[in-house]
Amino acid sequence: xxxxxxxxxxxxxxxxxxxxxxxxxxxxxxxxxxxxxxxxxxxxxxxxxxxxxxxxxxxxxxxxxxxxxxxxxxxxxxxxxxxxxxxxxxxxxxxxxxxxxxxxxxxxxxxxxxxxxxxxxxxxxxxxxxxxxxxxxxxxxxxxxxxxxxxxxxxxxxxxxxxxxxxxxxxxxxxxxxxxxxxxxxxxxxxxxxxxxxxxxxxxxxxxxxxxxxxxxxxxxxxxxxxxxxxxxxxxxxxxxxxxxxxxxxxxxxxxxxxxxxxxxxxxxxxxxxxxxxxxxxxxxxxxxxxxxxxxxxxxxxxxxxxxxxxxxxxxxxxxxxxxxxxxxxxxxxxxxxxxxxxxxxxxxxxxxxxxxxxxxxx
Amino acid sequence: xxxxxxxxxxxxxxxxxxxxxxxxxxxxxxxxxxxxxxxxxxxxxxxxxxxxxxxxxxxxxxxxxxxxxxxxxxxxxxxxxxxxxxxxxxxxxxxxxxxxxxxxxxxxxxxxxxxxxxxxxxxxxxxxxxxxxxxxxxxxxxxxxxxxxxxxxxxxxxxxxxxxxxxxxxxxxxxxxxxxxxxxxxxxxxxxxxxxxxxxxxxxxxxxxxxxxxxxxxxxxxxxxxxxxxxxxxxxxxxxxxxxxxxxxxxxxxxxxxxxxxxxxxxxxxxxxxxxxxxxxxxxxxxxxxxxxxxxxxxxxxxxxxxxxxxxxxxxxxxxxxxxxxxxxxxxxxxxxxxxxxxxxxxxxxxxxx
Numbered sequence: 001x002x003x004x005x006x007x008x009x010x011x012x013x014x015x016x017x018x019x020x021x022x023x024x025x026x027x028x029x030x031x032x033x034x035x036x037x038x039x040x041x042x043x044x045x046x047x048x049x050x051x052x053x054x055x056x057x058x059x060x061x062x063x064x065x066x067x068x069x070x071x072x073x074x075x076x077x078x079x080x081x082x083x084x085x086x087x088x089x090x091x092x093x094x095x096x097x098x099x100x101x102x103x104x105x106x107x108x109x110x111x112x113x114x115x116x117x118x119x120x121x122x123x124x125x126x127x128x129x130x131x132x133x134x135x136x137x138x139x140x141x142x143x144x145x146x147x148x149x150x151x152x153x154x155x156x157x158x159x160x161x162x163x164x165x166x167x168x169x170x171x172x173x174x175x176x177x178x179x180x181x182x183x184x185x186x187x188x189x190x191x192x193x194x195x196x197x198x199x200x201x202x203x204x205x206x207x208x209x210x211x212x213x214x215x216x217x218x219x220x221x222x223x224x225x226x227x228x229x230x231x232x233x234x235x236x237x238x239x240x241x242x243x244x245x246x247x248x249x250x251x252x253x254x255x256x257x258x259x260x261x262x263x264x265x266x267x268x269x270x271x272x273x274x275x276x277x278x279x280x281x282x283x284x285x286x287x288x289x290x291x292x293x294x295x296x297x298x299x300x301x302x303x304x305x306x307x308x309x310x311x312x313x314x315x316x317x318x319x320x321x322x323x324x325x326x327x328x329x330x331x332x333x334x335x336x337x338x339x340x341x342x343x344x345x346x347x348x349x350x351x352x353x354x355x356x357x358x359x360x361x362x363x
Numbered sequence: 364x365x366x367x368x369x370x371x372x373x374x375x376x377x378x379x380x381x382x383x384x385x386x387x388x389x390x391x392x393x394x395x396x397x398x399x400x401x402x403x404x405x406x407x408x409x410x411x412x413x414x415x416x417x418x419x420x421x422x423x424x425x426x427x428x429x430x431x432x433x434x435x436x437x438x439x440x441x442x443x444x445x446x447x448x449x450x451x452x453x454x455x456x457x458x459x460x461x462x463x464x465x466x467x468x469x470x471x472x473x474x475x476x477x478x479x480x481x482x483x484x485x486x487x488x489x490x491x492x493x494x495x496x497x498x499x500x501x502x503x504x505x506x507x508x509x510x511x512x513x514x515x516x517x518x519x520x521x522x523x524x525x526x527x528x529x530x531x532x533x534x535x536x537x538x539x540x541x542x543x544x545x546x547x548x549x550x551x552x553x554x555x556x557x558x559x560x561x562x563x564x565x566x567x568x569x570x571x572x573x574x575x576x577x578x579x580x581x582x583x584x585x586x587x588x589x590x591x592x593x594x595x596x597x598x599x600x601x602x603x604x605x606x607x608x609x610x611x612x613x614x615x616x617x618x619x620x621x622x623x624x625x626x627x628x629x630x631x632x633x634x635x636x637x638x639x640x641x642x643x644x645x646x647x648x649x650x651x652x653x654x655x656x657x658x659x660x661x662x663x664x665x666x667x668x669x670x671x672x673x674x675x676x677x678x679x680x681x682x683x684x685x686x687x688x689x690x691x692x693x694x695x696x697x698x699x700x701x702x703x704x705x706x707x708x709x710x711x712x713x714x715x716x717x
Contacts, residue, residue, distance in 0.1 A: 061439075169519070169549065169716050178520050179518070179520050180520050185458075271431075271435065278429050279431060319426070320392075320423055320441060326425065326427055326428075
């Protein structure tokens with residue numbers, strides 16, 4: 001008797017061009033999937049997709065908002081790419097962002113109502129250090145106590161949010177704020193300079209762009225970058241080559257934490273202008289999607305951060321114009337990740353259908 | 364020189380794009396903090412929006428808009444996409460509303476529960492929810508057996524503290540041994556946390572639960588535990604039919620319709636509105652017969668007296684937790700004191716989070 005057997009085999013040669021092309025396939029599939037969802041909800045899919053992907057960026061203000069939202073996503077994803085490339089699964093960028101914002105915001109409040117060109121750079125550095133310290137916790141626990149960095153970094157997200165809660169409700173709350181859980185508005189010298197009159201886009205975008213170029217240089221032109229990539233491909237090879245694994249783990253976590261911390265500072269000194277409980281709509285988690293959609297490549301990440309931030313803006317405009325719930329944004333982000341992982345699977349593995357004879361096994 | 368030129372050029376393009384967004388129909392936009400299905404705060408605002416729609420005016424809403432960077436963009440987008448009147452229905456939208464109002468002088472803004480009216484196109488409005496709390500306090504004081512009332516609170520802002528105090532004062536009047544226990548959840552809508560808070564209060568001996576948060580989780584927890592509770596913002600009776608004694612209802616519909624029509628007809632002007640039981644912005648859902656016919660009568664009488672002004676929720680003597688006098692005998696607290704209230708009255712347990 002014969003049965004159909006499905007066999008999954010690893011492909012040996014995956015062409016690089018195809019590897020960088022699959023994210024586009026994932027995006028196209030997401031758009032098609034989105035169209036089907038809109039259609040089943042009773043909307044004209046073309047019109048709904050237009051509201052989703054075109055309307056948000058059809059004028060200068062919308063485009064600037066896209067860049068504003070992409071800035072923290074890009075910066076965090078760049079940091080994460082160092083961790084992910086070297087097989088370190090830092091899931092807690094949201095916590096590092098929050099803690100960076102706490103430390104940076106603390107410095108901003110320290111210099112409340114003071115003038116000085118040095119204040120903003122100090123805040124940014126403080127934010128980077130804050131994020132770095134917070135990322136070092138899972139890194140040190142991993143290297144010296146063999147804990148699982150996924151769990152530790154994830155749980156630290158909640159710790160950082162509780163610290164922020166405590167500070168904005170208690171010691172740092174605005175004395176004139178009627179007890180509302182927020183700090184004072186930072187003074188102008190502690191705010192990111194705006195690039196254009198009337199738009200919210202700020203100098204933080206240059207930090208993100210600088211991070212892109214620096215990370216490209218480090219990853220592709222330095223010995224450290226080589227170590228990171230080798231450890232990512234094979235830990236055994238890295239050990240055999242005599243790379244100092246522990247130091248490298250600490251370094252990638254520090255880079256990742258610093259980037260997330262600066263992203264947090266960019267938000268509080270940019271569009272928000274103060275500390276309160278909701279400084280980030282989960283940028284730290286969304287940046288994980290961005291990093292993978294960008295193939296952990298610095299320039300790919302720029303592109304991915306723009307696509308993913310468009311899913312946020314599109315969700316708002318479709319709600320305004322068509323009254324479709326804003327949660328479609330999360331559905332779109334989920335679809336992108338799903339289609340990316342699915343197409344990756346098909347890229348790295350091939351599925352074979354074989355006929356096989358059960359009777360042969362019985363012998 | 365060049366940099367300035369570029370700045371002006373881009374500002375100019377920016378302004379032109381704004382002015383192009385052509386005026387067509389009169390439209391009203393709403394920004395909500397929670398989902399329209401919270402069956403509390405946002406639900407009631409959405410009922411108000413539906414009333415505006417029923418009056419023949421087009422409306423749009425955006426739900427679950429977070430405070431912070433997103434709020435400003437959403438409000439701005441509504442203004443930019445041809446909405447002529449925008450209601451921002453949560454305290455935390457205060458700064459964002461005023462910021463956007465500055466850039467859109469022709470669009471009217473209405474901000475709920477705030478106090479900043481920095482531009483002539485920003486009005487504020489709120490309801491005297493504390494009058495409802497006085498009725499709840501009276502009922503709770505009569506019904507509690509453990510003399511402990513559990514209160515789930517959101518943020519320690521004057522509006523919430525005012526409610527706690529109004530309830531406690533009314534309960535003390537009928538039962539001097541009353542204690543109010545409070546759990547702060549620091550959220551307007553978080554069913555998980557609200558349910559936990561309710562359970563924690565029940566475990567501490569509270570036999571009546573009330574809330575200043577928006578979900579139905581606390582009343583459902585009370586129903587399960589077999590104790591009394593009060594609904595918040597909308598009639599939550601169907602979520603806890605046995606447990607709910609009454610709900611404080613926020614009825615925004617008449618105000619929204621009036622303001623939308625005024626804005627459409629060009630008679631809108633800046634206002635600061637604070638309406639209560641008298642005007643119907645605060646209402647009580649039908650009283651649960653389980654509390655006894657006498658108590659129902661008392662509650663109805665109290666409701667009438669509060670509406671007519673015969674009774675004021677904050678009538679002296681009122682003492683703070685340390686026993687210092689806040690309002691002298693025979694006096695009532697003025698609106699200024701109510702709006703800035705940031706101390707507990709005697710009988711409330713714990714400290715305001717600081």
